[in-house]
Structure formats: C-alpha cells, structure tokens
Amino acid sequence: MAVLTMAKALNTGLAAAMADDPMVLLMGEDIGQLGGVFRVTDGLQATYGDDRVIDTPLAESGIIGTAVGLAMRGYAPVAEIQFDGFIFPAFDQITTQVARLHLRSSGALTMRMVIRVPNGGGIGAVEHHSESPEAYFAHTPGLRIVTPSTPADAFMMIRQAIAHPDPIMFFEPKRRYWDKGEVNVGAPLAPLPDLFRARVVKRGHDATLLCWGPMVRTCLDAAQADTERDLEVIDARSLAPLDLPTILESVGRTGRLVVVHEAPVVGGVGAEIAAEVSTACFYQLEAPVLRVGGFSTLYPPSRIEDIYLPDLDRILEAVDRAMAY
C-alpha cells in the first residue's frame, strides 16, 4: 500500500497501462515536458518517449479526431482535454464519430479510447475551468462515462478504462486531485465490468445520498455530520451506464433518495436517475426523489462558487425535505 494523491494515483495507473500495453498512447496539450497542467502525466514522456506521450497542437477537435484515426490503426489513445470547458470544440468528433464508428462498421472498427477530462469547480478558477458537462455525453449512445472519487478508484479505474474496448469518457474531479488515500499499486487489473459498478461508501437506513466525483467526499462529510439520521452514501462511479441494481437496492431499503451533483439540475444525470428510481421503486419510495446541484445559470465567478456548489447544508436541507414526507 502507498499513500498517494489522486493525481499521483492517476499517474501511476497511466504508467501501469503503458507498461502493460505498447499500443497505449497519451495525447493532449502540455502533457509531455510539463506533465500536464495538473501534473497527472508527470514524467511519462521521459519514460515512454514523445511517440507515446504526444504534446498535441492546441486544437481539441484535432486531439479527438486524430485519436479516432490512431484507434483505427489499432492504437489505444488516452486523450486529455485540459479542462472541462474546453471539450466543446471536440464535441462533434466525440458524438458523431467516436460514439458511432463501432456500430457503423458492424463491429469491424473498435474505438478503444479514453477521453480524460478534469472537471468540476471549487478551485477558484476563471470561467470555463469549472464545468460539469457529463450530461451532454450521457445522452449520447455509444459512449461510456465513469468518474472516480478516490485515489484508489482513480488508480484502478483508469487502468480498466484503458483496457476496455469501448470509448470511455473519464471525468476526473479536479478539486480532489490533491486528496490523499491508500492505493494498492501492486494490485492486478480488476475485472472490466466492475468499472461500471457503483460503490456503497457508507451504509445507512434513513435515506440514500447518490453522488459521484467531487461530491462523494462532500456527501460523506454531510452524512457523518448528520447525528440524527443514518444516511447511506453511494458513489455512482459510472454515469453511463448507471449501476441501477445497486441504486435500486439501496432506495428499496431506505425509501428516500437525494441525488447530488455539481452540474445544473435541469437535464442533469440526476433527472435520469430520478426517473428510473421513480419507476422501479414507486411502491418503496417514502418521498419524491430530490435533486441537489448547480443552479440554472452560468457557473458563477469563483468568489461566489461556494454558493453555487452543493455543500453540507444544502444536502442536509434536501434530506430534511425528504424526511418530512
């Protein structure tokens, strides 16, 4: 066991994947000599060379479009989009090419590719550096979306994602890059289907808090701060597909669900979860599914981002409402 930050855990996982498979390539802006703006790829170009750790021109559509071509040639590109808000120039390539080519080729082409996206707010950044764009991609058939919340998960999930034959969007909660945790760096690769399993972070029986990425720590803090209610916390980990069996089992026991995410509530992944849970747990629910998330406005200037982001009080206020039914 080693104690690593999430950034270092990702770095270690990337290195392990590159050592395991010579077809794995990293590509992105400033990921080589600099090691990435968050240092997630620190030292990898020195180890694996600039043929395998590629500093790309500053053009996001170009990163993903050339990754498509490399995948067609049998490579497994791991593309970094430097910040969440910079992914939209690549939106066309991701949704109209990456997501579609396996089906269009009747399975002849495999789009084995990971698109890494540092995402979310809470770091005092300027605009376009704090977005949570997961719902745009969750709506697109052909993509898979996962997001770790701990160093241990980051280490294993990036390896599973790289080994997986489908294209995977990998959202990294940038405000948690510096959180530390124990990582078993000698662990063998976990089974790939486990990548899409939710994780019960804390057992409880009064209500379920469902969250992912940066909100897992926040929800766990909220659950631990709540001395009156016994709250269950689930880290969804996979947003597409959702691990509905784990989620439904939990809500079946607690009868109450609060979904927490940083992205705007309207049209968010929480809405999809609410619809599924309302359908499957109609007779077990003691209260409507409630959502806590970003407001229907632009991500605000950073001096007031703490008002925008869900925090302990807003999460527990929603639990209060759920318990009042």
Add this chain to the structure above:
Amino acid sequence: MAIDGGPNLIQLLTPEGLLSEHPDHGLTLTDQQWRDRYTDLVMVRRLDTEATALQRHGELGLWAPCQGQEAAQVGAARAMRPTDRIFPTYREHGMAYVRGVDPATLLGLFRGTTLGGWDPAEHGFSLYTVVIGDQTLHAVGYAMGIQRDGTDDAVLVCFGDGASSQGDVAEAFVYAAVADAPVVFFCQNNQWAISEPLERQTRIPLFKRAAGYGFPGLRVDGNDVLAVEAVVTWALERARRGEGPTLVEAFTYRMGAHTTSDDPSRYRTTAEGEAWKLKDPIERVRAHISRSGVADPTFLAEVDARADALGEHMRAACRAMPDPSPTSMFDHLYATDHPVVDHDRAWLTAYLAGFSDSGRGH
C-alpha cells in the same frame, strides 16, 4: 464561373485527348493500363447513373452523384497500394469501385439498410463520412499510427471545396504538418458546395493554402486521369519517404446535382455545364486510346457490355437487399454488454412479439 484552372494547372492529357508535357510531373502508362483506366472510368460512370436511376425509381432514399469527378477518383485511387488507406467523403464511389468495394454494397447507406456497409480494413477504404471534414483528422491520426508502426504505407483523404472552410480541415493540416504525417490531402474542387460557389469559401486558390501550413500544394486537372495519377503518385512517394503531407487540389466539376434531392438549375447556368462537358474526363481518354490505336471498337464495345452487366448487377442486388431486422439497430453499439442496450433490445423484442401477425420478421 470557374472553368479555367489557371496557369498552375497540371495537365498531361488535354480535353482533346492529346498528351502534353509538364516540366515537373509525368507518368507513362502501358497500353493495358490505358485500357484499364478507360474501363474504370466507364464503369464508375455507369455505377453512378445506375444508382441515380435507382433513386428515381424509389429504390434509394438518396444518391450523391460523382459524375464529372471520375478521373479525379480513379486516378488517385489507382496511385495507391493495397496497404494504403483512403478516407472518403460520401461521394467517392469511383474510389470505392477501384478499391474493390462491390458497387451494390455502396447502395446500402443510401437505401437505408445500413449506416456503414463494408469493412474498412478489407479494402483499405474507410466508411463514408457525412459530417463535412471530420475524416481529415481521422486520416492524420491513422497516418500517425503508420509512423509509429514504421511501415511506408500512406494515407489519402478526400474532401471538397466546401469542406476546405471547416475547422477540422485546418486542424488536420496543422497536425499533419507538425508530425510530417504520411498523408495526401486530396481536395476535389468541384466548384460547388451544394449551391455555394467557390467564391463563398475562399479568396485564394485552394492549393495555395498549403503554403501557410508549411507543405506543398498543387493544382491538377481533376478531369485528367493521367495527371491525377501522376501527381498523387508523386505526393504519396513524398509521404512514404517521411517528407510529410501534400495538398492536391483536383480542379474538376460536379456535372450532376449535389444529391438527388438537389436542383442545380436554381443556382447555376446551363452554359457552365456545357462548357465543362467539353472537358469530360472520359471522352478525352476515349479519344486518346482510339487515336493512338490502344483500343479498337471491339474493346470499346466490350467495356460498354461490362458496364451494362454492372448496371444489371446493381439493380438486382439493390432490389434483393433485405431490410435489417428491427433489433439489429442495437447490434455493435458497444463492444461489450451494456445493460441499457440489453433492456431496450429485450423490450422491443417483446413489444414486437405482440404484433406477431404483422409479418415484420426479426
């Protein structure tokens, strides 16, 4: 009205069917190669007119004709090795033919029986790409893969004068240039992006854009199969030697509509079409091989008979093409199991079973 390719136009076979010299580019074809190129051109035109007719008969939802661009497509594709890779738009029926894709297979996308149709690796010919310009980046990425594999294969990617305005094409130029990627950017400038003339896309000749990215750009007579093959061969050899990308602008003309849904009479004159007819890519080859004795009337008649047979094959294959099964829409969305897809497939199967007398098999 753009008809004249200007002083930079590389031409080796005049519209009258006379061979001409160029100081930098040349290619000598054997008699058999001349007959083969002529056969290709005739077959591709028949393929195209047959598909257009099938659309008019309601057998296809749409067709994007390539009439007028046969020489550009045949010349470029004949310059390539089997292990090279072509990235087409959705109009490269001539290249598909040369690469051995059954013309009947091409119809599936336009009939609505498939979203793809062939295995790119089998033919060295990628799937058609409808969103304009996207494939230029795929081609560069694929070429970057070739570099890492250490082979001397090369890539040719097609796009049009309209696509030259796309950001992805500009990015592809940048990525290819800085990587010295073994790729030929093959722009078929057919003068029209649906209704928009070239003047809506550019203030300079398209081939001159390459200079700004740091690689050579050439303009070739796209209706001259010999010149296209010569120039593309030259560009591919540069790529194989590690000298990087080339932009080849094939100056040609879309003799037909943008697609069968288009009405060119709303935006261009018949005089323009008549002027381009005099530069027809097939007539000049027929004139050359007839005059030089490479082909006799018997050969020409045999080619016409082969074209008739191709047309018959396409008609029969098209009409026999079965609709895909309803649940096939879920096949190959993912490479591994996916619970939502499994759910939707099972639901649709059960739902359709409730209509067991509908006759819609699955």
